[in-house]
Amino acid sequence: MAWNEPGGGKQHDPWSGGGRRGGGGGGGGNGGNQGPPDLDEALKKFQDKLNGMLGGRGGKGGGRGGKGGGGRRNTFALPGLLVIVALAIWAASGFYLVDQSERGVVLRFGKFQEVVSPGLHWNPPLIDDVRMVNVTRVRSLTQTQSMLTRDENIVEVEISAQYLVASPRDFVLNVRNPQLSIENALDSALRHVVGGTEMIDILTSGREILGSSVASRLQSYLDSYGTGIRLQTINIESTSAPAPVIDAFDDVIRAREDRQRTINEAIAYANAVIPAAQGQAQRIIEQGQGYRESVVAEAQGQANRFLSLLTEYQSAPEIMRERLYLDAISEVLSGTDKVLLDVSDSAPLMYLPLDQLRSGASGRTSSSGQYDQDERLDPQVLERLRSSSSQTSSGNQSSGIRREGR
Numbered sequence: 001m002a003w004n005e006p007g008g009g010k011q012h013d014p015w016s017g018g019g020r021r022g023g024g025g026g027g028g029g030n031g032g033n034q035g036p037p038d039l040d041e042a043l044k045k046f047q048d049k050l051n052g053m054l055g056g057r058g059g060k061g062g063g064r065g066g067k068g069g070g071g072r073r074n075t076f077a078l079p080g081l082l083v084i085v086a087l088a089i090w091a092a093s094g095f096y097l098v099d100q101s102e103r104g105v106v107l108r109f110g111k112f113q114e115v116v117s118p119g120l121h122w123n124p125p126l127i128d129d130v131r132m133v134n135v136t137r138v139r140s141l142t143q144t145q146s147m148l149t150r151d152e153n154i155v156e157v158e159i160s161a162q163y164l165v166a167s168p169r170d171f172v173l174n175v176r177n178p179q180l181s182i183e184n185a186l187d188s189a190l191r192h193v194v195g196g197t198e199m200i201d202i203l204t205s206g207r208e209i210l211g212s213s214v215a216s217r218l219q220s221y222l223d224s225y226g227t228g229i230r231l232q233t234i235n236i237e238s239t240s241a242p243a244p245v246i247d248a249f250d251d252v253i254r255a256r257e258d259r260q261r262t263i264n265e266a267i268a269y270a271n272a273v274i275p276a277a278q279g280q281a282q283r284i285i286e287q288g289q290g291y292r293e294s295v296v297a298e299a300q301g302q303a304n305r306f307l308s309l310l311t312e313y314q315s316a317p318e319i320m321r322e323r324l325y326l327d328a329i330s331e332v333l334s335g336t337d338k339v340l341l342d343v344s345d346s347a348p349l350m351y352l353p354l355d356q357l358r359s360g361a362s363g364r365t366s367s368s369g370q371y372d373q374d375e376r377l378d379p380q381v382l383e384r385l386r387s388s389s390s391q392t393s394s395g396n397q398s399s400g401i402r403r404e405g406r
Contacts, residue, residue: 094125101136103168115168133168138232141182146242147191153199158237159214161186163229170228178227182218185225189217202239204253211236 097120098104104116107129116130123130142160149155163182165171175181193213194202202210215234222229241249313320 090125094122094128096121096123096130098132102132102134105131105133105168105172107131112169112173131172133165133171135165135168138162138164141179141186142237143183143186143190145187145190147194149194149199149202150196151198154242155194155199155202156238156240156242157190157194157202158239159186159190159211160235160237161218162232162235164232165228166230167228170226174226174228178229181225181227182222182229185221186214186218189214189221192217199241200252200256203241203249204256207236207239210239 096104098116098118100118102118104121106113106116106123108127110129113128121130140160140162142158144156144158146154146156161182171178193210197206197210211234214236215231218234219231222231240246309320309324
């Protein structure tokens with residue numbers, strides 16, 4: 001039967017100490033009481049045991065609170081124990097862990113002490129203050145501002161910046177609000193660069209130059225402030241004119257693009273035409289040089305021929321005069337279709353088909369004086385013709401042809 005059931009007889013509760021309630025000798029308690037334990041008495045027992053461990057003496061006076069036993073308690077034992085426990089808790093709370101992506105900035109009574117690396121560290125609580133700073137996370141910032149350009153136009157620029165914490169000490173101690181500081185610095189750098197640039201450059205081809213200029217100026221601002229921030233990238237997200245005039249600016253941009261396209265087409269046409277013209281000019285120059293050389297060579301040849309003829313003429317004037325006459329007559333008559341006839345009553349009619357000889361028609365001469373056209377007259381034949389013609393001319397005084405130039 002359970003100890004706390006009714007009619008349990010002489011069963012004892014587990015806090016009664018074998019039927020004795022209280023720390024007395026045996027006359028103060030009721031051995032047969034089956035009621036619930038007394039919390040005050042249990043607390044008193046615990047305090048007596050604690051005093052005994054700390055060197056004090058518990059009461060033995062049978063419920064007189066320890067006064068009859070003549071024992072003496074240590075009044076500083078409990079506070080000392082509490083102090084030891086408090087010191088243990090304080091020391092245990094000083095351990096902290098720094099993550100791999102973080103650095104810890106240690107402040108001792110508000111003054112900078114050190115920057116701790118990743119790992120397990122201990123610092124005295126309530127004396128040192130450790131502030132964790134993530135040095136690998138890329139932070140971002142985006143702004144959209146309307147500002148004046150150098151040509152006094154309004155332009156809207158959306159810009160974004162990505163940055164890292166390069167110096168945890170400067171990031172924690174030098175500036176109160178790093179986020180606000182970089183926002184103000186970005187706005188200042190952007191307005192300075194846009195204020196020195198024309199609007200058409202910002203809207204078209206000058207965006208890359210604008211981004212690099214803003215990045216260099218913003219980094220110089222952050223370094224002068226000592227924020228401990230290092231910029232990663234600066235991106236010009238968009239640049240546009242104000243909404244009321246956006247259509248007009250779009251027309252201007254399209255016109256500029258058409259102008260640039262026309263210029264490119266003209267340059268391509270020039271690149272195609274100019275080499276051809278240069279080649280043609282070079283060809284004409286070379287033809288002129290060739291013509292000049294040929295004319296000079298021909299003139300030199302004629303001069304040399306004349307000098308050689310002059311030498312021969314000086315040695316045999318009559319023969320050279322006759323030869324030159326025949327060459328001139330051959331050259332003149334070779335280009336005409338006229339036929340010269342020497343008509344005489346006593347001489348037979350002779351016909352020399354020079355036109356047919358020149359045209360190269362096939363055939364043979366007849367017995368009446370026609371010659372084969374494929375045969376070329378050699379000097380002997382011409383000499384015989386000249387001799388027969390001279391004999392006929394001397395026999396007939398009415399000759400139809402007279403020689404001139406002799």
